[in-house]
Amino acid sequence: MHKIIIVSGASKGLGFGITERLLSKGWMVAGFSRKTNKKVIDLKKKYKKKFIFELMDIKNYSRYEKFLDKIKKKGSIYGLINNAGTVNEDLLVRQNDKHIKNLLEINLLAPILFTKKVIKYMMINSSGRIVNISSIVAKSGYKGTVAYSSTKSGLEGMTRALSRELGGKNITVNSIAPGYMKTDLTKNMNPKKLAQIIRRTPLKRAGDIKDIIGIVEFLLNKEASYISGQSILVDGGLT
Numbered sequence: 001m002h003k004i005i006i007v008s009g010a011s012k013g014l015g016f017g018i019t020e021r022l023l024s025k026g027w028m029v030a031g032f033s034r035k036t037n038k039k040v041i042d043l044k045k046k047y048k049k050k051f052i053f054e055l056m057d058i059k060n061y062s063r064y065e066k067f068l069d070k071i072k073k074k075g076s077i078y079g080l081i082n083n084a085g086t087v088n089e090d091l092l093v094r095q096n097d098k099h100i101k102n103l104l105e106i107n108l109l110a111p112i113l114f115t116k117k118v119i120k121y122m123m124i125n126s127s128g129r130i131v132n133i134s135s136i137v138a139k140s141g142y143k144g145t146v147a148y149s150s151t152k153s154g155l156e157g158m159t160r161a162l163s164r165e166l167g168g169k170n171i172t173v174n175s176i177a178p179g180y181m182k183t184d185l186t187k188n189m190n191p192k193k194l195a196q197i198i199r200r201t202p203l204k205r206a207g208d209i210k211d212i213i214g215i216v217e218f219l220l221n222k223e224a225s226y227i228s229g230q231s232i233l234v235d236g237g238l239t
């Protein structure tokens, strides 16, 4: 029976990179996002049997069961990478309430509700790995990211509490907190702000999704079976 890793937000950026790497290492991957693209279609052609991709908005809670029903027929659910996320930067005093609520829903509420559904299957198997993609701002904060930082700190709280609930079932729960990486999420960042981040980073460069993918892969492997409740900060030494 194949062990399946679920990746939310698998269509681009970090989620796509994780999906591509896990497939190349022989894992079966079930990914979802709201939209698809050529890279996803090409990956589907390359890994016909091992890659399941669904169009699903993580806010569409009533779709979860259908998605999980489909994938559990193909194997056993072993891993969950809570990666899907969005950003909306503004000073809190003027940030639109709708944007704040949307951030909280996509980045925190939905991952908690989705994880709740997924862990049922991991608990039956008495094994599993959950990796939550947090952010450096969960620890450091950053001007203009009050709502976003709150969602990522929340995700890290979820990581610690859930690791205590699931340890007895041989399920580990960890988060990875990347610093800045060049993806669609950050494409509108002010170049001056980026230059300032690089200047202050001891390793003198921006992050790359490859800096994170290897850690996700490691956390899924046997060698990581005694690591749980942790947040691994990957920021070139910035903090």
Ligand SMILES: NC(=O)c1ccc[n+]([C@@H]2O[C@H](COP(=O)([O-])OP(=O)(O)OC[C@H]3O[C@@H](n4cnc5c(N)ncnc54)[C@H](OP(=O)(O)O)[C@@H]3O)[C@@H](O)[C@H]2O)c1
Residues within 6 Å of the ligand: 008, 009, 010, 011, 012, 013, 014, 015, 032, 033, 034, 035, 036, 056, 057, 058, 059, 082, 083, 084, 085, 086, 106, 133, 134, 135, 136, 177, 178, 179, 180, 181, 182, 183, 184, 185, 186
């Ligand atoms: N880039 C950075 O510098 C950075 C730094 C720290 C942490 N992170 C975190 O890393 C994770 C991945 O970010 P990224 O940089 O790879 O961003 P990205 O390139 O914008 O990719 C985000 C992914 O999430 C999906 N997604 C967004 N909203 C969704 C929704 N409502 N339902 C389902 N899927 C949704 C997107 O697909 P669709 O739009 O098609 O739905 C896409 O596949 C996020 O959690 C982000 O907060 C990023």
